[in-house]
Amino acid sequence: MKKINIDLETFSSTNLQKSGVFKYCESKDFEILLFAYSIDNGKVIVVDLANGEIIPHEILESLTDDAVEKWAFNAMFERICLSKYLGLSAGIYLNPSSWRCTMIWSALLGLPLSFAGVGAVLGLDKQKLSEGRNLIRYFCVPCLPTKTNGGRTRNLSVHAPDKWQLFKFYNARDVETEMLIQEKLSHFPVSDDIWHEYQLDQEINDRGIGLDEVFVTSAIHLDALSKTSIFSKLVNLTGLENPNSVLQMRRWLLEHGLETESLGKQQVTVLINSNSGLLKEVLLLRQQIAKSSVKKYQAMANAVCKDSRAHGMFQYYGANRTGRFSGRLIQLHNLPQNHISDLAEARSLVRDQNFDALVLLYESTPKILSELIRTAFVPQDDKKFIVADFSAIEARMISWLAGEEWRLEVFKSGGDIYCASASQMFNVPVEKNGVNGHLRQKGKISELALGYGGSVGALTAMGALDMGLAEEELQPLVTRWRKTNPRITKLWWDIDKAVKNSVRQRIVTSSHGIKFNCKSGMLFITLLSGRELAYVKPQISPNKFNGESVTYEGV
Incomplete structure (x- = not known):
């Protein structure tokens, strides 16, 4: 056995989208329902674990054998779920070094990060079944108890045998589709450097980041108290039944001589700066109650695992084709800055849930909670965080x-x-x-x-x-x-000319050390680092300036 393609269907009462796969697998009712696999591109086998079938011994052994490549679309999901299935202790996961992800391969080529999207772009004969979403909703998440279903909170195979057979077919089809994707992409192999980066990404996600759970819980509690207090003030000032309502608030502002089409974040800031008195006071309160950055505390509570760490915070190649990581769940790439001098004191008040002192000492509780978000992350085992950034x-x-x-x-x-x-x-x-x-x-x-x-x-x-x-x-x-900046302006036009020549003539061109190659329906741009950026189905089309632009397909 050189490689194995895997796809799982699972059940858990934990919300996967809100909590991520690491927390999802920690649920007491987590279960792998179906295990579909293919060895070395052979026939797809489906193991019905939910109905007592067992995974063959050689397959179980391959999961811990680093000589066997394990392939899946969004392979982190399969790897972490199987770590739980194999009984690995909390915080310990299958070694990512022998895992390969078809989703990452697709992202490298500028394709969507969704299974169905990649199949559609590539025009595969066998694509992800559209019925899959309904089957997942039926078998993989809890259901609402009704008279019709006898008050049950979960659908099992016995409740819909026909659907279950279709579910097994769907599970097998996913493995078949994944192998077809790999076949289509085989002309553009992934370099060892990229797989090494992916492995590092997985290790970072596996390690996670420590959270002060007491602080997070306190912040959520204080945010609720603050919102209730601000809401009451707005009701008293405006007489509105629901000051959170955009329609009601816009109507009240209009009655007081202020017309606005939007109450979005930027517009409210502009209105605050251009008004005074009662209007400014109401708008300031509106700004505070709408502050969304404190929602990160709830995201932390959703994602934190039994080891007091949040895992799965980054998506490799998540920014599609550029090679940049993107944030997931808590979004660590986008944390509010803090500028208060007494950070430790403010943090202590929040941790102790001292709401009265916060209100007394600080102008805005939501603002303080926002500025303290970074302090929810705590180094562990005598480690420390080093925060760095590229300058301009x-x-x-x-x-x-x-x-x-x-x-x-x-x-x-x-x-x-x-x-x-x-x-x-x-x-x-x-x-x-x-x-x-x-x-x-x-x-x-x-x-x-x-x-x-x-x-x-x-x-x-x-x-x-x-x-x-x-x-x-x-x-x-x-x-x-x-x-x-005449040289920078010239650079744009030099690049533009080189790309157009490559697309028109299907040749390799270059400018300023950057290479352009149009082949097999793709435009590849090779940066000085050696990283390739891929653009799907490039064409030259008329633009609104009565000229021509290079276009490409994307989400």
Whole structure:
């Protein structure tokens, strides 16, 4: 046996989407119902574990044999579920080094992260059965007790034998479909470097991150108290039955002379800054009650496992084709910053559930809870966290690629690129919190939005209008920035030309050390690191500027 393809159907009362597979498997009622497998692309066998069948000994042995490659679509799910099935102790999981994931292979090629999506794009003869979702809903999650089903809270095979046979066929079809995907993708093999990165990703997810469960529980409790208090204040101030209702609140604001189409986060911030008195007070309270960052505490409670750690926080290649990891569950990539000086004291008050002291000492309880989110993560076993970030990485890379020397000198001397950019754009000295300091913000928003070909739309999307810039200022900013950075602007057009030549002529082209290759219905861009970015079915199509653009297919 060289490889085995696996697909599982499971039951657990824990919500998989909210809690992740690690917590899902810890449920007392977790069970593997069906185990489908194929050895070395042979016939698919389905083991009906729910009805007493057993997995053959050689198959069980292969799960712990690192010489046998184990394949699955989203292989982490199968690996963690089988770790539980094999009776491994909490926090111990099957070694990921011999596991391979067809989902990762698909993501490398710019394909969707869903099984059905990949099958559809590749036009497979055998695709994931559309009935599967209903079968999973019937057998894999608890059901509501009704008179019709005799008050049961779970559907078993005996309750619908015909559905169960279809469920087994569905289980086998998933393995067949996965093998067809691998066959289709075999022209584009995955490098050992990528599988090594995937293994590291799995080890990171297996290890997890420690959580202070007492602190998390207290924060959830205090958030509920805070929301109740704010809600009561809003009812008293507005007389509304439900101040949370967008329609009711918009109507009340209109009655008080303020018309707004939206009560979204950014719009409320703008309205707060442009109003005073009762309106400002109501809007501030509305902002507090709608603060979503404190929902991360509930996400922590949902995900934390018996070892007081949250596992499965990252998805390798989750940002599709770029090679970036994306966050899952708690979303560790997107944690609020904290700026309060008495962090330890505030944290202690929350942990002790001292609501009165929090209200007395701090202007906004939701804001304090938000700023304390990072402190819910705790190093264990005398370890410590080191928090690091790349400094202006996008601006540095584009400057280096294009050879924009004046920018490289700024970075070399430890200067502030936002000030330097504003200084170049407006031909005056700009210092942070100093001379012409007000121009730094224009330099910053230009740097963030315009470095990779963006224009007025990119400035708007980056929040230029919310920062106080006028609409008529945006196009002049674009023009100034591009004039100030001629080599970067040339880089865009050089890249554009190289890509179009590759797509038109199906040849290998290059520019600035980056290679472009259009073959087998795919465009591959090889970065200087050696990583390949893949774009599905590239074509050249007319654009709204009466020119031509390269298009590709994606979700």
